[in-house]
Every structure is written in structure tokens, then in C-alpha cells.
Amino acid sequence: MTDFRAIRIDKDSDGQHADYVIMRERDLMEGDVDVDVAFSAINYKDGLAVAGKGPVVRRFPMIPGVDLAGRVTRSAHPEFASGDIVVATACGLGEAHYGGFAEKARLSGDWLAKLPPPLTPARAMAVGTAGLTAMFCVLALERHGARPEDGLAVVTGATGGVGSFAVALLAKAGWRVAAVTGHASEDAYLERLGASEIIGRDELSAPGKPLQKQRFAVGVDTVGGVTLANLLAQTRFDGAVAACGNVAGMEFPATVAPFILRGVSLLGVESVRPRIELRRAAWARIARDLDPCAIDVMSEIISFDDALDRARSIVGGKIRGRVVIDMGLHLPL
Template sequence: MSTFRAVRIDVQSGAQSADYVEMTEDELMPGDVDLAVLYSAINYKDGLAVTGKAPVVRRFPMIPGVDLAGRVTRSAHAGFAPGDLVVATGCGLGEAHFGGFAQKARLPGEWLVKLPGALTPARAMTIGTAGLTAMFCLFALERHGLSPADGMAVVSGASGGVGSFAVALLAQAGWRVAAITGRPAEADYLRSIGAAEILTREDFSSPGKALQTQRFAAGVDTVGGATLANMLAQTRFDGAIAACGNVGGMDLPASVAPFILRGVSLLGVESVRPRINLRREAWARLATDLDVAMIDAMCEIIPFDQALERARSIVGGKIRGRVVIEMR
């Protein structure tokens, strides 16, 4: 039985730890498709998993990594054959099912999407859950009937993974985008991916009035808390905010005023459930809507040996854009 390297989270006497280990294929979890994992990526949830700062992991031991791209080596699923390049994100990876921080994986075929021809595995992981979530947010705003003609869009947490892709996708779709960031040094980076205006996190992170000056027609919030409340208070009549994150807190210290006096809508977005048809649609559009040079500008590729260290650092807000792990 061949072995492979993985990051594994274990718990002993109530104490959680994460380290590199050697594993065998017979230790993999059930699934009808086997993969050689080529690339993974570091998400905020992976940082929470390896540090234990939030109860992300639902069973032990666990291999973290909510994203992976790989090559099929064995398939009992009609939709895939050995040699296919595929991508998997969410679906409980790194939480309830072994994830991408390993050189091999075994997954249910209904979680997999064939990689669009325009995307390499590394670029697919640069996009990953972050880009997929941002595209789901754009879908939500478009389904709500909003378009660039309605006014400006705003993105919170714009220097992070989801925020960066939200800025890029909105700009590519024709929106004028205001980017909220707590890192002024990232202004040039944000402008390079499409931001037209840079706003400071401090102006949004403290409780504000229930209704404020109307500035935005649409928005993507990755932060939650007071930031989301202030974004809602500054949204125009019949506008909407797509909310997908909570790094600023689970509370929403807001008033009903924006909803009942301006008709503002709060659109919840999640990207964990398989919903394979929606995923195929999103990946197809990501492959055509994002400029290759822009994807590469968001990406830092690191060797597998640095994955644990960098996963821990993302919890401290020390990662800009996307960090992709090369698994070989």
C-alpha cells in the first residue's frame, strides 16, 4: 500500500494538534473517485481548523483543506475517468471529510466538477472557495435584478480572498467598486484588480446610525458585525447586500430601518452544499470572466512544507489574496 503525506489534525485528552504525517490509502474516507491532489489552497476556515480557534472540525482525525484540485486516478463514478482534472470545494471537506492538505484524496463524484479547459489546477485553486463564493454573491445580486446602471457596489474585507474576487468580478461585470480594507498599504493592489475607490475599515467597524447617506446600490460583505450594519445603512432604495462571511463577528447590530424604509435586501450566500449544477455554472463563468493575469496577481504559490505555518497566519489577518499549496 503506497503512502502519502498529509497534514492531520488529532485530538488527545481534549487538546487539538496539527502536524505532518505519513498515511496509507486504506486510511482514506469513503468515495467513488480517487485523486492525486495537485494543489490545495489556504482559506480562513482552514486556519481556524488547524489552530482550533473555532469548532470547525466535526470529527477526528481530520485532514484540513476545504479546496483541492487534482487528477483522477480511479473512478467508479460514471461522470469521471482516470486522467480527468477536477476541482472540489466545500461539501464538508476539511470539516467532516478528509480535505485537500494531502497528496491523495477519495471523494464522492457528486462533489466534483471537471476543470474548465481555460483553467490550470493552480489557477483553479487561486480561485477556490473564495472565488466560487464571490461568484455566488454576484449571482445573488444579479438574480435580485441589480446592474451597474443602478450605482456603485461596495465590498468589505476587500484585501482577503473572497473580497478580492468580489472586487474583481464586480469590476469585470461593469460595476464601479468601492473596496473597504483595514490595510491601506493594499490600495494599489485593490486598484489593480478593479477597485475605483478605497474606503477604510475604521469608518465601518463601529456602530453607526440606523440610516446613513445613501451611497451604494449593491454590495458584498465578507465581515459581518458592525461593518455589515453600516453597509446596509448606506445602501440605496431597493439595493441589496450579499452577505457571506463573519470574520468581524456573528452579531448584526443593525436596525430594521433600511429594510422597511428603503426596501434594502440582505441576501444570504453559502458555498458549502454541493448544488452541482450551480457549481458547474459558476466555474464556467469564472473561467471566462476572470483575466488570467489578474488571477495570477492574486496568487502566491508555496510548497506543502509551508502549509501549516501559513494556515496559522491567516487567522491573524496576515494573508493578502490567495495562498496556493503545491502538493508534489
């Protein structure tokens, strides 16, 4: 049996503890595909799990890591063979099933997608659940019938992982994009991603009227709470907002006014267990539309040795964009 390194979360009478450990292949959970993990990434949910600050982990011990990319070493699944380069996001990884913060993974092939060219494993992890969620939001708006000529698109939490990709994807699709951020120093970063207007977070974070001046044709909201309520109140007739996050909390202090007086639609976006067809379509669209340079602007690559400390720091809002973990497998960057 081959030994491998992992970050493992254990729980005892003193609470949760995350640390580096040495594990063996026999320690892996069930699955029909084995993967040598080349790259993973740090998501906000991973930070919560490592810090023990939220009910993320549903069983112990647990290897965190919502995202992973790597090379198949064994497969009993009909769609995959040894040597395939694959990517997995969400699907309970790091929550109920061992995730990507390890050099090896054993997974269900139903959670995997072959990596579409020209994406590399590192750039796929720079995209990860965050970029995939942003793409699901864009696809939801397109299914609604929204078009760039309808007006201004707005993205909240624009310097975060999902928000950054939403700005870039909407701009690539031809939208004029307003990026909402509480970090005035990040204007240049957001403009490089394609934002044409920067809005201060305070403009949307205080309670407002049920209906306000019509401002946006569509929106992608990663924040929730009062911000989402204001976003809906400022959305134009027949507009739509795709909601995918709750950084500001689970409460939604809004009225039905935008829905029944302006025909605004609220589109819920779920990224943990989307249909495999939708997931693969999203990856194909990302590979086609996202400029590799834009992906690189939004990400940095760190070593596995630094992953634990950086995972803890994301909970304090100290990470911009995406942090990719190089596991040292030496697949193409």
C-alpha cells in the same frame, strides 16, 4: 498500498495537534472517486482548524484543506473517468471528510466539477472556495436584478480572499467598485484588481444610525456585525447586499429600517453545499470572466513543506489574497 504525505489533525487529552504524517490509501475515507491532489489552498477555516481555534473539525483525526484540485485515478461515478482534471471545494472537506492537505483524496463524485478551460489546477485553487463564494455573491446580485448602471458597488474585507475576488468579478462585470479595507498600504493592489475607490474600514466599523446617506447600489459583505449594519443603512432604494462572512462576529446589530423604508434586500450566500448546478455554473463563469493575470495578482504558490506554518499565520491576518499549495504532482500551473 501506496504511502502518501498529509497534514493530519489529531486530538488527545492535551488538545488538538496538527503535523505532517505518512498515511496509506486504506486510511482514506469512503468515496467513489480517487484523486491525486496536485494543488490545494489555505482558507481562513483551514487556519482555524490547524490552530485549534474554532469548532471547525467535526471528527478526528482529520486532514484539513477545504479546497483541492487534481487528477482522477479511479472512478465509480458515471460523470468521471481516470485522467479527468477535477476541482472540489467545501462540501465538508477538512471538517467531516478528509480534505486537500494530502497527496491523495477519496471523495464523492457529487462534490466534484471538471475543471473548465482555460483554468489550470493552480489557478483553480487560487480561486477556490473564496473565489467561488465571491462568484455566488455576484450571481445573487444579478438574480436580484442589479445592474452596473445602478451605481456604486461596495466590497468589505476587500484584501481577503473572498473580498479580492469580489472586487475583480464586479469590476469585470462593469461595476464601479468601492473597496473597504483596513490596510492603507494595499491601495495599489486593490486598484489593480479593478477598485475605483478605496474606503477605510473605520468608516463602516463604528455603530451608526439605522438609516444613513444613500451611498451604494449593491454590496458584497464578508465581515458581518456592525459593518454589515452600516452597509445596509447606506444602501440605496431597492439595492441589495450579498452577505457571506462573519469575520466581525455572528451578531447583527441592525434595525428593519433599510428593509421597510428603502426596500433594501439582504441576500444570504451559502458556499459549503450549494447545488451542483450552481457550482458548475459559477466555475464556468469564473473561467470565462476572470483574467488569469488578476488571479495571479491575488495569489502566491508555496510548497507543501511550508503549508502548515502558513496555515497557522492566516488566523493572525498575515495573509493577503490566496495562498496555493503545490503538492508536487507536476500538473500544469
